[in-house]
Amino acid sequence: MVQKSILITGASSGIGFDAAQGMRAAGWRVFASCRKAEDCARLAGLGFESPRIDYTDEASIATGLAEVLAATGGTLDALYNNGAHALPGAVEDLPVDGLRAVFETNFFGWHALTRAVIPVMRAQGHGRIVNCSSVLGLVGIPWRGAYVASKFALEGLTDVLRLEMAGTGIKVILIEPGPITSDIRKNAIPHFERWIDWQGSTRADDYKTLLARLYTDSGPDRFELPASAVTAKLLHAVTAAKPKPRYYVTRPTYLAGLMRRLLPTRLLDAVLLRG
Numbered sequence: 001m002v003q004k005s006i007l008i009t010g011a012s013s014g015i016g017f018d019a020a021q022g023m024r025a026a027g028w029r030v031f032a033s034c035r036k037a038e039d040c041a042r043l044a045g046l047g048f049e050s051p052r053i054d055y056t057d058e059a060s061i062a063t064g065l066a067e068v069l070a071a072t073g074g075t076l077d078a079l080y081n082n083g084a085h086a087l088p089g090a091v092e093d094l095p096v097d098g099l100r101a102v103f104e105t106n107f108f109g110w111h112a113l114t115r116a117v118i119p120v121m122r123a124q125g126h127g128r129i130v131n132c133s134s135v136l137g138l139v140g141i142p143w144r145g146a147y148v149a150s151k152f153a154l155e156g157l158t159d160v161l162r163l164e165m166a167g168t169g170i171k172v173i174l175i176e177p178g179p180i181t182s183d184i185r186k187n188a189i190p191h192f193e194r195w196i197d198w199q200g201s202t203r204a205d206d207y208k209t210l211l212a213r214l215y216t217d218s219g220p221d222r223f224e225l226p227a228s229a230v231t232a233k234l235l236h237a238v239t240a241a242k243p244k245p246r247y248y249v250t251r252p253t254y255l256a257g258l259m260r261r262l263l264p265t266r267l268l269d270a271v272l273l274r275g
Helices: 014-025 037-045 059-070 094-123 145-164 184-194 202-217 227-238 251-262 265-274
Strands: 005-008 029-032 077-082 127-132 170-176 246-248
Touching: 005 014, 005 059, 014 029, 014 227, 029 059, 059 094, 077 094, 077 227, 094 127, 094 145, 094 170, 094 184, 127 145, 127 227, 145 170, 170 227, 184 202, 227 246, 246 251, 251 265
Parallel strands: 005 029, 005 077, 077 127, 127 170, 170 246
Antiparallel strands: none
């Protein structure tokens, strides 16, 4: 059998790195892309093919994908859009440029890479496009407005793309992690420090809990699962004859999906405000 290929973005750590390891162990040819050249070099040292793809740099999207296609002879069986970052802070303290920066990485870059991949998959008559969303693509929580907005946008665009790809052989799938062991909180710190003037905010006192969460390693969150739990869903999404449109991961995600469907908005707000 011909070895199937998958391009994974944001593979330097966390969900993306575990996905690269898990898919390789399952027999796939893995292209584990990273934003930084030094991370690509590190993964290459681990035996991965690691093109550099930075979602905020359209030239790197084009050259990274071209590198993949040159290696495979012009085919790609699956794309796993995963790289993203958070910008915590109150919505009223969120500068437009900060929000724009989040969308460049979490949304527009994904769209650019997906658009570039679709003609390849259309020509070969099959393919899987898997987008890693979040429990925060289902419900919003305070202090996470930028990330929530990017994931809500991703959910809507992915739903429409799934409908439009019906009958093409291209399956479009969302994975919805909840609390997963990763560096996303640590990686959010430089974005928070760049964009959020919390000391000048009228809500400065309210930031104490957020600051403690950002800068203090308090151990795993409640119901947190390892990244391998996401990889297991990814493997099913790219191998099942009839993959689900959405794959939930962790108990909070299942609960959020249920509440979103069943609860009136006011009652859902009350639950979310209680944390």
